[in-house]
């Protein structure tokens with residue numbers, strides 16, 4: 001037999017392993033130092049009480065014959081899809097409940113959607129990039145081209161004039177750069193996709209962090225229904241990183257190559273996926289209830305305040321950065337021309353603060369660094385004070 005030799009083309013991503021190794025080595029050598037991690041992409045606040053209650057009820061329901069549930073619908077229960085559709089309505093976007101697929105998270109859907117597209121397609125990603133988009137397409141053997149995000153475009157890449165692609169991944173607000181596309185910028189991408197018969201794969205995992213009038217969904221943009229698929233997640237919105245639930249929206253009119261994309265994805269899901277568990281779908285529906293929205297917004301506001309604290313330190317230090325406003329990520333230029341790893345070591349050794357070197361996300365991340373606002377408030381304040389003291393010397 002032969003394995004999928006495309007796996008040989010994956011570039012080993014040592015980023016998080018190397019961050020962990022250097023951090024642990026430092027802690028071992030300096031047991032008296034309190035190291036603060038502002039590198040984590042995982043949330044730290046617990047689930048909202050209404051979500052926990054709904055999940056407990058869901059578990060109880062599974063324990064009684066009258067309310068027991070077996071396999072769920074492939075695309076998710078109607079009550080949850082309707083709640084998601086109403087949520088979209090809340091920010092002025094029309095998405096029918098019949099266009100929504102509930103899933104176990106955005107990472108799986110972003111990685112699996114390629115199943116329905118030919119390997120001959122060219123894929124475009126922005127650089128720096130969330131690694132899943134790249135690696136899942138290397139595994140499938142697709143050609144990948146890059147659209148550069150850099151300081152000239154505020155780390156929000158725009159469609160390159162002379163490069164064509166069939167599948168385009170966009171992430172807004174962006175991981176890792178924190179930038180959020182404006183309506184006009186997204187309109188350019190939508191026009192580009194429609195003109196090239198391409199499909200936009202739009203990752204809105206951080207939409208709940210948007211504070212200005214940047215679109216919360218690609219479907220806020222005119223023309224998107226004929227070229228876009230949207231992935232979203234409850235991970236960062238409602239602390240579901242360990243609970244697992246997300247959703248994908250495919251407009252019913254989206255067609256390519258003589259095929260209806262919704263139907264293809266339904267077929268794929270029906271073949272390879274047996275749905276999300278009853279307690280989790282009950283908990284997810286609670287996120288979209290009035291009380292659920294109130295409770296999750298308190299957690300989001302907590303992270304946003306952390307982001308504000310980090311951003312104002314960058315402002316005080318005169319360091320160039322993107323993000324922090326519509327995003328839990330602050331993407332900063334390493335001071336004094338330091339490289340990403342050089343700055344990592346400098347910060348770890350002198351401020352005992354851990355961040356994420358930008359070059360782990362692509363070539364345009366060289367010389368940049370990502371801090372996150374998902375940590376504890378007191379630790380964030382302490383870390384920021386140490387960084388200010390160190391860098392204002």
Ligand code: PLP
Nearest residue numbers: 105106107130175205233235246
């Ligand atoms: N998309 C982006 C851009 C992310 O940063 C992450 C998580 O870090 C995900 C998707 C993963 O979402 P989920 O937990 O729903 O799989």
